[in-house]
Amino acid sequence: AQSVAQPEDQVNVAEGNPLTVKCTYSVSGNPYLFWYVQYPNRGLQFLLKYITGDNLVKGSYGFEAEFNKSQTSFHLKKPSALVSDSALYFCAVRDYSGGYQKVTFGTGTKLQVIP
Amino acid sequence: DTEVTQTPKHLVMGMTNKKSLKCEQHMGHRAMYWYKQKAKKPPELMFVYSYEKLSINESVPSRFSPECPNSSLLNLHLHALQPEDSALYLCASSQDGGASTDTQYFGPGTRLTVL
Numbered sequence: 001a002q003s004v005a006q007p008e009d010q011v012n013v014a015e016g017n018p019l020t021v022k023c024t025y026s027v028s029g030n031p032y033l034f035w036y037v038q039y040p041n042r043g044l045q046f047l048l049k050y051i052t053g054d055n056l057v058k059g060s061y062g063f064e065a066e067f068n069k070s071q072t073s074f075h076l077k078k079p080s081a082l083v084s085d086s087a088l089y090f091c092a093v094r095d096y097s098g099g100y101q102k103v104t105f106g107t108g109t110k111l112q113v114i115p
Numbered sequence: 116d117t118e119v120t121q122t123p124k125h126l127v128m129g130m131t132n133k134k135s136l137k138c139e140q141h142m143g144h145r146a147m148y149w150y151k152q153k154a155k156k157p158p159e160l161m162f163v164y165s166y167e168k169l170s171i172n173e174s175v176p177s178r179f180s181p182e183c184p185n186s187s188l189l190n191l192h193l194h195a196l197q198p199e200d201s202a203l204y205l206c207a208s209s210q211d212g213g214a215s216t217d218t219q220y221f222g223p224g225t226r227l228t229v230l
Contacts (some may be wrong), residue, residue: 032216043119043221044158044206048119051216090157094217103219105157 002027002095006073006106013081021076021090021109032094033074034103035065039087050074056097061085081113118142119222121206127228130196132174138189142181147189148219149181149203158205164189165211196229203227 004025012021018027025031032051036044048059065076076089091106120139130136138147139154145167160205163171178200182191189206203226207219 034218037222041203043121043223044207046220047219049216050219074164088155101217102160102163103147108155108157110155 004106010110019081034092121222136191140208144208148207
């Protein structure tokens, strides 16, 4: 089965500084990777996905993610963090299991942007 | 428009009650999903409907009963729930569920409390 790992439970960054939320993946075949954000007491919002092509994927709200095949990573980045970016971030991978396509989520990383 | 709506936003029920959660999307998506999410944890897949047919049941207890009346609607019928079933229930939809590149879009969730 495919899987993703988010090694950090929480990331703290000062407002205006660049932020990185880490994700590594373990897949057989081509990886299809996603990032979602969840604000408190809300559903998940789709940020971006990697299917194929450019290793740098641009998404919503100024976020981007870099796909690195050699390091099996798909880190989420933003050049300048906003307090409003504080939320829970999930990395996810498309998984084929039990005869059907599913999405497997990482454990999540809480991002705290400090004013 | 990538909107998935869910009602109610909050639900409190006793262990002997029968209630239903509702989900609706008008994006023309043919796959719909129910997830359960505990606090600070990733969503856990419960059911998948594809073209109005149940395609995945992740060994969910029978006290949860899904229903897909048409391609835009998804219900989750609840009966004789336990306090440990208290969670955020998320609905999602995607184009058809079968393609590796398919993206799931989530609703805001229903916060369920079982007393």
